[in-house]
Amino acid sequence: MSKKGIKVMKKILNINDRIASELRSELDKKGVFFINMMSSPGSGKTTLIEKSADKYKDELFVIEGDIQTTLDSERLSKLGIRVYQINTGPFGGDCHLEAGWIRSALDESDISNVKYLIVENIGNLVCPAEFDIGAHSNAVVLSVTEGEDKPFKYPLAFRSSRLCIITKTDLLPHLNVSIENLKKNVLKVNPQMEIIEVSSKTGSGLPGWFEYLQRNRR
Numbered sequence: 327m328s329k330k331g332i333k334v335m336k337k338i339l340n341i342n343d344r345i346a347s348e349l350r351s352e353l354d355k356k357g358v359f360f361i362n363m364m365s366s367p368g369s370g371k372t373t374l375i376e377k378s379a380d381k382y383k384d385e386l387f388v389i390e391g392d393i394q395t396t397l398d399s400e401r402l403s404k405l406g407i408r409v410y411q412i413n414t415g416p417f418g419g420d421c422h423l424e425a426g427w428i429r430s431a432l433d434e435s436d437i438s439n440v441k442y443l444i445v446e447n448i449g450n451l452v453c454p455a456e457f458d459i460g461a462h463s464n465a466v467v468l469s470v471t472e473g474e475d476k477p478f479k480y481p482l483a484f485r486s487s488r489l490c491i492i493t494k495t496d497l498l499p500h501l502n503v504s505i506e507n508l509k510k511n512v513l514k515v516n517p518q519m520e521i522i523e524v525s526s527k528t529g530s531g532l533p534g535w536f537e538y539l540q541r542n543r544r
């Protein structure tokens with residue numbers, strides 16, 4: 327990148343970080359805990375949010391980030407979850423969300439009585455990790471079907487997260503993946519990481535996810 331290009335990029339990131347900090351303190355004042363889910367496509371983010379509906383439907387607001395389609399927000403709306411869909415496709419197809427987009431989404435939405443804001447970021451383990459979007463906690467979601475090596479291949483996503491949600495644990499008997507190795511690899515990249523193991527299919531581990539939300543809001 328040219329010197330001028332680097333300067334412009336720095337300016338964009340500075341503006342992004344300022345909006346992100348403002349958002350965080352505003353949500354702090356409102357008592358809203360904001361979690362940013364990042365993962366590869368298909369790791370089970372939307373399914374986990376669906377499974378959170380029974381317990382948190384009335385306290386939850388979700389922002390869905392996708393390049394195309396409103397499929398995920400339709401899934402959540404059907405369950406009565408308040409949701410705002412961002413599509414980046416018409417604006418160049420960005421592979422990540424930025425703080426300004428979250429700001430606009432919230433400005434256009436009624437978030438009264440909301441205790442938990444979940445952003446389902448655009449599905450990939452690279453770009454979303456580069457942008458602070460104002461979350462209190464980044465959560466990297468990793469399904470067991472993705473193998474044991476992903477923390478090493480996408481270290482920024484793991485370093486910039488406080489929580490790692492390992493999903494689809496019901497599939498472990500069918501795979502050559504050791505959950506112990508997977509957790510060791512996550513901790514090698516980020517020794518501070520809190521890890522939750524869940525299966526949205528069987529419901530195993532879901533109480534740990536609910537408890538994480540409650541504890542962190544406090």
Ligand SMILES: Nc1nc2c(ncn2[C@@H]2O[C@H](COP(=O)(O)OP(=O)(O)O)[C@@H](O)[C@H]2O)c(=O)[nH]1
Pocket residue numbers: 365366367368369370371372373374449493494495496497524525526527528
């Ligand atoms: N076996 C199993 N499949 C799951 C689980 N969670 C999600 N899936 C499936 O994985 C696919 C992708 O899930 P989705 O929630 O759309 O992933 P997203 O792209 O991260 O939002 C769907 O077919 C889900 O039914 C799980 O815990 N176990």
Ligand SMILES: [Mg+2]
Pocket residue numbers: 371372373398446
């Ligand atoms: Mg999804």
